[in-house]
Amino acid sequence: MERGSDKLSPRQDEEMKHELQGRLRADHPTRVEEWRDPEPLAEDDPALAAGPVGRPGAPGEDPLQELRLDLARHLGRHGFPADRGQLEGDLTARHAPDRLVEAVRRLPADRSFVDVQDVVTTLGRSGD
Template sequence: MTIERGSDKHGPRTDDGLAGEVEGLVRSGHSTHAEEWKDPEPSGEDQPTADLSAEGTLTGGTPAGVDAGDVEGRSELASYLGKEVWPATADALREVAVERQATDRVLQEIARLPQDREYANVQEVWEALGGGREQRF
């Protein structure tokens, strides 16, 4: 069993030091600088509020050609199939999904795949299941 730390870019000593630098800010919810001049300046009156777009509050975006359901479904498939399996047939994909204890929904989707071809990546699998394709401009 491995213990995951907050970062794999630094060593434990550096991680602890960086965590200590922001601990006061995280706990207090406001600036911890003693001198006001050290605080970051707020947005000016002529600058947009960071959480608003021209149409209102920002929400997560999706690429052209797909909707949120496509993104979620394709991501779920990818999380169980991984990167090592490609190229693969429907049978090979089913074996990997069962081995990785995929959800019933993922297993049902893979069972619907046409058996007569080999798939190069998750996008090809998703398209064979009737999912959308991102439009590149």
């Protein structure tokens, strides 16, 4: 049902969608004026920019804490209890970084894990 309050005709609307498709799919800035593009992060930016503000400790201080946060972000709470194969499958299905998949592959195969903390504690004991 059309309300009649559109500013453009259906033909003009389709034409504008077609014009914007290239911009939306582009993998690079599409503005002519360089000053309008957002400035990328510099190599010497503080580490705080890489993680959420207010997190105890600076990023990179505790690798187990960072691992716990990354695993929790990709696994969530709903897939537990789970064994190593299920965790690896979930991470792969959610396109998790390879380092997380490799960490889960180091878990014992004969055990079920109740949550992310259990996974990280086991990895911590194994020397990760």
